[in-house]
Amino acid sequence: NAGVTQTPKFQVLKTGQSMTLQCAQDMNHNSMYWYRQDPGMGLRLIYYSASEGTTDKGEVPNGYNVSRLNKREFSLRLESAAPSQTSVYFCASRATGTGDTGELFFGEGSRLTVL
């Protein structure tokens, strides 16, 4: 089972460039999330989508945009990358509603470096 799949796994950008991180889940989960993980800090929520067609800001949304393309896919876009966005990005999904145990299922992460 694939679970949560993120692409790309690694990316190097120059300041000002744009890029999109892709995420897809095959568990029929309603909710999807984007987190960033930096050394010495806990995972921080960037944006989330509680259900298809809805998105909401998390703790650190500045500089990012998201699209919930359909129930399976949730993308994260950096319009003008900055060195402060160098981080490891994780996509996660969660069942919510019937069958929800509260467990997040994470992808393998996307390591982004902005020069």
Place this chain on the structure above:
Amino acid sequence: KNQVEQSPQSLIILEGKNCTLQCNYTVSPFSNLRWYKQDTGRGPVSLTIMTFSENTKSNGRYTATLDADTKQSSLHITASQLSDSASYICVVSGRGGGGNKLTFGTGTQLKVEL
């Protein structure tokens, strides 16, 4: 402000030894607490969940405890193995919300050596 604090920040133990990781939280109202294991270069994976009414729960060599009165949890690893080397993250869920109500600790980095 909701906070989750984990200790120690890092830990090195010899294979076969036991260890205990701590998690203190101030999240209120409390719903549940999860421990995740994150291998280097991978995403976190859930080990166990503790709800308000649960004191102890085991998952193989991992045993989690919860004291909801003092707002503390621990994760005890018995007879450690090299494969236990990872970061262990405590995540507390506040009642009444979805994934946006989760508060993450910064993790304890465990290294198991021969």
